[in-house]
Amino acid sequence: MAMVGLFWIAEGDVYVGAKPAGLTPGVRLTPEGVVALGDGRSGLHLWEDVHALTVADVPVKSLLRQVNAVRDLALNTVLELATSLGSAWGDDTPPLMTVRVEASDGEHELPAYVAAAVGYTQTEADLSQALLARLTEGAATMETTLAAMAQWGRSREGGSPRGPEREELLRGWLG
Template sequence: MAMVGLFWIAEGDVYVGAKPFGATRGVRLTSEGVVALGEGQSGLYLWEDVHALTVADAPVRSLLRRVGAVTNVALHMAMNAAAMDTVPDRATDTPPTLMVGVETPDGAHELTAYVAAANGYSQTEIDLSRALLSRLTEGAATMATTLAAMAEWGRAWEDGSSRSAERERLLREWVDR
């Protein structure tokens, strides 16, 4: 499993945002269409009906976000060490989400997916991911070859997420398919 831009690719499955577990919300991209997963959202939006695919609220990586993540971990560790029952447990806080917009003849649909990058995404990866999502709606052949390339890469890659430069290279390659 690995994260490339806004995508989580696990064993050939491609998700926007984090891969959902149990009843958590998520969005999976399949050869048939966009699949809404999890509590409160379900359904399949066939590619032939998808006119646009967008993402909003993707957090941009910043120094402040990194410091905040470290602070939250430190605070959680201190609270556990002190066994303070009066302070809320930060580990149970829900992770941030992003909104995946699916435009069909029936209208605009907003789906929720959890953010996979704890510290946010680089602006370049967000921009390339948005371009890739747009590219997937350009036609069946483009969508099929692009998703197949992403899934193939995911099946071959087992060592976690690659470095930023490699992720950007992959996104550019997939956008140019």
């Protein structure tokens, strides 16, 4: 499993945001279309009906966001050590992004959890948005792009690549 921009690629599966587990919300990109996952969110939006695909509420990495993440981790660690109650300081649930699917039958807003703990770089966010737009340009473009992403995921061993490599991958998938 690896994160590249706004995408989470697990073996041959491509998700926008974090890969969902159980009934949590998520969005998967398949050769057939955009799939809404999670409790009460199941649905398929076929690529032939999708006119636009964007993500709103993308947290962009900043120094303040990084400082807050370190502070929260330190506070949770202290609380866990000081009490037997575990982490009672705050909600450990990652923030949500909104995947907007503009389709023939209207606009759909699909929630997906953020995969990056302190947010995404502006460059990765921009390249990811461009890649999402590219997926709606036509069947041949979508199939080639998704196939390249899935193939990379199947051959990837280890965790997520470093920032420059992630940007290079996104640029390559953009063609």
